[in-house]
Amino acid sequence: MPPLNLRNQQPGTPLNADHAWRTTAAHAAGTVLFFDFDGTLAPVDDDPTAVQPAPKVLDAIEALAPVVRRVAIVSARPVEFLRDHLGGLHGVDLYGLYGLEHSHSGGATVTEPAALPWVPTMAELADLARAELPAGTLVEFKRLSVALHWRTAPQLGATVETWGRAQAERLGLRVQAGRMVLELKPPVDRDKGMVIDEVIRDADAAWYFGDDVSDIKAFAALRARAAADPRFFGVCVAVANPETGQEVADAADLTIDSPAALGDFLTTALAHLR
Numbered sequence: 001m002p003p004l005n006l007r008n009q010q011p012g013t014p015l016n017a018d019h020a021w022r023t024t025a026a027h028a029a030g031t032v033l034f035f036d037f038d039g040t041l042a043p044v045d046d047d048p049t050a051v052q053p054a055p056k057v058l059d060a061i062e063a064l065a066p067v068v069r070r071v072a073i074v075s076a077r078p079v080e081f082l083r084d085h086l087g088g089l090h091g092v093d094l095y096g097l098y099g100l101e102h103s104h105s106g107g108a109t110v111t112e113p114a115a116l117p118w119v120p121t122m123a124e125l126a127d128l129a130r131a132e133l134p135a136g137t138l139v140e141f142k143r144l145s146v147a148l149h150w151r152t153a154p155q156l157g158a159t160v161e162t163w164g165r166a167q168a169e170r171l172g173l174r175v176q177a178g179r180m181v182l183e184l185k186p187p188v189d190r191d192k193g194m195v196i197d198e199v200i201r202d203a204d205a206a207w208y209f210g211d212d213v214s215d216i217k218a219f220a221a222l223r224a225r226a227a228a229d230p231r232f233f234g235v236c237v238a239v240a241n242p243e244t245g246q247e248v249a250d251a252a253d254l255t256i257d258s259p260a261a262l263g264d265f266l267t268t269a270l271a272h273l274r
């Protein structure tokens with residue numbers, strides 16, 4: 001197991017991942033495990049519709065779910081997408097569109113009511129993006145957000161970003177930068193940090209695994225909880241990548257090489273928690 005990055009850790013916490021899992025095991029019934037989806041559970045692909053979780057990841061999560069209090073996927077993807085791509089995982093909560101949607105343990109998808117009036121605006125924005133942005137831009141319409149991708153045409157990044165930020169200003173939307181993507185969202189107060197803050201209120205421990213800048217807000221929520229309650233044990237884990245990897249690793253306690261390595265890491269964790 002790699003060493004923890006102690007720069008961000010609260011004093012007195014364990015020195016390595018094995019030790020961190022053993023500490024977690026003592027509070028397993030009060031532990032929440034959070035996972036981002038793209039770049040964390042699933043390796044990145046040029047085509048956002050073609051991604052699949054890395055080997056071992058789903059089996060490990062399914063085995064961990066009954067051992068801890070909760071497992072939650074916290075993603076910018078819609079809940080339906082997560083449901084389709086997680087192979088019917090049992091006992092797992094899904095938070096989609098940065099928490100604008102959620103589904104608890106296989107239940108119905110609930111959408112944040114304040115966001116619903118923005119569906120027509122987002123649909124029009126997606127149409128406009130397809131009409132105005134240069135060929136090579138990939139426009140992903142997600143009902144309550146529009147993601148503008150340039151992974152297959154990196155030279156378009158600045159153009160797409162300038163266009164997206166101008167549209168956000170014109171329409172009163174919020175922007176979220178990511179890995180070769182700019183996302184436009186309704187002006188509704190909801191992000192990954194807010195989701196984590198709510199879910200861990202009565203938890204004793206939590207781990208968050210993420211690869212992108214939006215995940216840093218989730219790390220911050222764990223840090224804030226640990227600062228307010230020294231008995232709370234939080235671990236922030238980055239998944240390495242060439243785009244946002246350094247920024248996310250700098251905010252994390254520990255960095256894992258890839259989604260595939262996460263599968264092995266969680267399989268090892270199981271031995272500590274069972």
Ligand SMILES: O=P(O)(O)OC[C@H]1O[C@H](O[C@H]2O[C@H](CO)[C@@H](O)[C@H](O)[C@H]2O)[C@H](O)[C@@H](O)[C@@H]1O
Pocket residue numbers: 036037038039043044045046047048049051074075076077140147149151178179180181183212214
């Ligand atoms: O919160 P997440 O689950 O990490 O979602 C973040 C974005 O993920 C997807 O885009 C990223 O992955 C794509 C597929 O590997 C890749 O082609 C793209 O370059 C990445 O930015 C997703 O398509 C976006 O909607 C999410 O915002």
